Amino acid sequence: xxxxxxxxxxxxxxxxxxxxxxxxxxxxxxxxxxxxxxxxxxxxxxxxxxxxxxxxxxxxxxxxxxxxxxxxxxxxxxxxxxxxxxxxxxxxxxxxxxxxxxxxxxxxxxxxxxxxxxxxxxxxxxxxxxxxxxxxxxxxxxxxxxxxxxxxxxxxxxxxxxxxxxxxxxxxxxxxxxxxxxxxxxxxxxxxxxxxxxxxxxxxxxxxxxxxxxxxxxxxxxxxxxxxxxxxxxxxxxxxxxxxxxxxxxxxxxxxxxxxxxxxxxxxxxxxxxxxxxxxxxxxxxxxxxxxxxxxxxxxxxxxxxxxxxxxxxxxxxxxxxxxxxxxxxxxxxxxxxxxxxxxxxxxxxxxxxxxxxxxxxxxxxxxxxxxxxxxxxxxxxxxxxxxxxxxxxxxxxxxxxxxxxxxxxxxxxxxxxxxxxxxxxxxxxxxxxxxxxxxxxxxxxxxxxxxxxxxxxxxxxxxxxxxxxxxxxxxxxxxxxxxxxxxxxxxxxxxxxxxxxxxxxxxxxxxxxxxxxxxxxxxxxxxxxxxxxxxxxxxxxxxxxxxxxxxxxxxxxxxxxxxxxxxxxxxxxxxxxxxxxxxxxxxxxxxxxxxxxxxxxxxxxxxxxxxxxxxxxxxxxxxxxxxxxxxxxxxxxxxxxx
Numbered sequence: 001x002x003x004x005x006x007x008x009x010x011x012x013x014x015x016x017x018x019x020x021x022x023x024x025x026x027x028x029x030x031x032x033x034x035x036x037x038x039x040x041x042x043x044x045x046x047x048x049x050x051x052x053x054x055x056x057x058x059x060x061x062x063x064x065x066x067x068x069x070x071x072x073x074x075x076x077x078x079x080x081x082x083x084x085x086x087x088x089x090x091x092x093x094x095x096x097x098x099x100x101x102x103x104x105x106x107x108x109x110x111x112x113x114x115x116x117x118x119x120x121x122x123x124x125x126x127x128x129x130x131x132x133x134x135x136x137x138x139x140x141x142x143x144x145x146x147x148x149x150x151x152x153x154x155x156x157x158x159x160x161x162x163x164x165x166x167x168x169x170x171x172x173x174x175x176x177x178x179x180x181x182x183x184x185x186x187x188x189x190x191x192x193x194x195x196x197x198x199x200x201x202x203x204x205x206x207x208x209x210x211x212x213x214x215x216x217x218x219x220x221x222x223x224x225x226x227x228x229x230x231x232x233x234x235x236x237x238x239x240x241x242x243x244x245x246x247x248x249x250x251x252x253x254x255x256x257x258x259x260x261x262x263x264x265x266x267x268x269x270x271x272x273x274x275x276x277x278x279x280x281x282x283x284x285x286x287x288x289x290x291x292x293x294x295x296x297x298x299x300x301x302x303x304x305x306x307x308x309x310x311x312x313x314x315x316x317x318x319x320x321x322x323x324x325x326x327x328x329x330x331x332x333x334x335x336x337x338x339x340x341x342x343x344x345x346x347x348x349x350x351x352x353x354x355x356x357x358x359x360x361x362x363x364x365x366x367x368x369x370x371x372x373x374x375x376x377x378x379x380x381x382x383x384x385x386x387x388x389x390x391x392x393x394x395x396x397x398x399x400x401x402x403x404x405x406x407x408x409x410x411x412x413x414x415x416x417x418x419x420x421x422x423x424x425x426x427x428x429x430x431x432x433x434x435x436x437x438x439x440x441x442x443x444x445x446x447x448x449x450x451x452x453x454x455x456x457x458x459x460x461x462x463x464x465x466x467x468x469x470x471x472x473x474x475x476x477x478x479x480x481x482x483x484x485x486x487x488x489x490x491x492x493x494x495x496x497x498x499x500x501x502x503x504x505x506x507x508x509x510x511x512x513x514x515x516x517x518x519x520x521x522x523x524x525x526x527x528x529x530x531x532x533x534x535x536x537x538x539x540x541x542x543x544x545x546x547x548x549x550x551x552x553x554x555x556x557x558x559x560x561x562x563x564x565x566x567x568x569x570x571x572x573x574x575x576x577x578x579x580x581x582x583x584x585x586x587x588x589x590x591x592x593x594x595x596x597x598x599x600x601x602x603x604x605x606x607x608x609x610x611x612x613x614x615x616x617x618x619x620x621x622x623x624x625x626x627x628x629x630x631x632x633x634x635x636x637x638x639x640x641x642x643x
Contacts, residue, residue: 389486
């Protein structure tokens with residue numbers, strides 16, 4: 001029963017169970033006692049609550065009855081449909097629930113050897129980057145002998161009730177589970193990356209192309225073992241209100257299938273090759289279903305052959321599970337939580353990602369420049385005081401996934417707090433040789449900014465070209481303190497690391513070299529009028545920027561006479577009279593061809609205005625004597641403080 005998970009509250013399951021069996025007692029958890037404090041902090045449940053062990057509720061209790069299924073669960077009196085929906089999703093993923101319900105065979109009741117039962121169970125959750133092992137006793141809250149919270153449709157099955165108790169323990173009491181996010185619970189079950197899609201902001205039901213792309217994406221997530229859930233926005237007066245079509249507002253549904261269903265019967269179905277996009281969901285109540293097109297008894301099912309219907313497992317009963325046309329789903333549901341299981345395995349036949357995880361805090365300091373809580377980019381004087389993380393895209397283009405997660409706040413609800421911070425992040429393209437923190441937004445290009453929202457996780461997918469980038473995670477307002485976890489996924493290693501130093505350290509002084517005295521920023525934005533051509537009629541140019549023995553090279557632009565370099569660099573110069581040189585070369589297989597250079601002598605102009613400078617070939621002729629020579633647009637900036 002060895003586990004690599006961290007014991008919650010330093011409670012070790014194996015040792016506690018061994019002690020109970022030795023002493024012939026049933027475990028009573030001192031960290032989550034059978035008292036009202038474990039039930040609620042504000043609103044007590046209706047009726048007189050008695051804590052009972054499963055053996056006092058039924059004659060032959062079991063962890064699982066006929067295995068585990070999404071149909072096992074029903075929601076109780078606490079408003080945690082989001083958690084029950086996540087459990088339904090979990091039940092359909094054996095590779096996930098066997099991790100959460102760890103040692104599930106060993107934990108099952110053995111009625112032939114009752115002396116081995118100690119009334120203790122344990123479950124594992126992925127909390128803020130690590131697996132945590134949570135121990136509970138088997139005393140469950142009942143009213144009139146029936147479970148009042150999450151329970152199975154089988155009266156003698158208890159895995160869901162015990163799992164819910166362990167999760168409630170993490171939040172200090174059951175009432176703290178009132179209202180939440182299904183995606184957050186799924187992340188706690190799996191370590192997945194959660195993305196929330198607002199269906200109102202981007203109305204998919206009015207755009208067939210967007211709708212098709214979304215379906216393809218969800219189909220891919222589902223086929224790869226990911227978990228999807230959805231809900232319909234509701235005002236406080238509409239919460240859990242049933243609509244005329246059978247859907248319930250303010251209620252979390254688990255998505256149990258995403259399918260492209262073939263229409264037609266027999267061989268005609270294969271020759272005709274007509275399909276429809278369908279999605280299947282489950283209501284955590286275990287009843288109350290969609291009654292529109294493609295519902296259980298809808299006449300549309302007559303268009304589907306018997307074999308196809310059998311494969312889909314169509315049942316006509318009010319069990320809470322139903323199908324919908326994807327177009328109707330896009331029309332009625334307003335929020336979708338997509339949890340992707342990111343494959344980071346070193347050896348895999350499927351797509352793998354390289355993951356980097358950083359833990360940090362938005363903190364305050366007596367010295368303002370050492371603050372790390374500067375707020376979002378709306379607060380320009382303080383924004384760059386936030387933590388900064390640098391990463392590289394080493395391919396011509398790469399898809400980058402970024403997840404920013406804050407610590408779960410539910411445990412603070414008991415004390416009148418527990419609200420999520422409003423968080424988000426921005427991604428800047430920076431100089432190819434940047435190694436130190438950014439201090440000036442003027443010279444930087446903000447490529448992407450996430451939504452700022454009071455959610456536990458903010459997620460973004462974006463495609464970025466070759467280059468160097470900085471991610472700045474922040475709260476919306478300055479001086480807001482909190483902890484976060486930043487996860488960055490790329491196709492190849494991005495060397496993602498935190499920028500902690502403001503400028504180069506002065507290790508020693510030299511009478512010849514001195515200290516770094518001035519910081520120069522140079523951007524080469526583009527070029528026009530390139531005359532040198534290769535045999536194909538074009539050129540393969542690239543640019544090199546150098547200063548005091550250090551240099552930066554742009555990527556190569558294939559077969560063009562008008563390259564757009566958009567290359568920038570930062571140099572920490574020890575001698576301000578040393579020039580900055582910009583050279584253009586043509587890439588060749590045998591030997592690269594020098595095409596010309598610009599030498600910026602001495603200290604460049606302290607200006608951000610573009611300067612159009614012409615290349616001249618070394619020692620050959622002056623620029624004005626070179627008809628149609630290459631013209632560069634160069635931006636230079638010199639500052640006595642760090643850029």
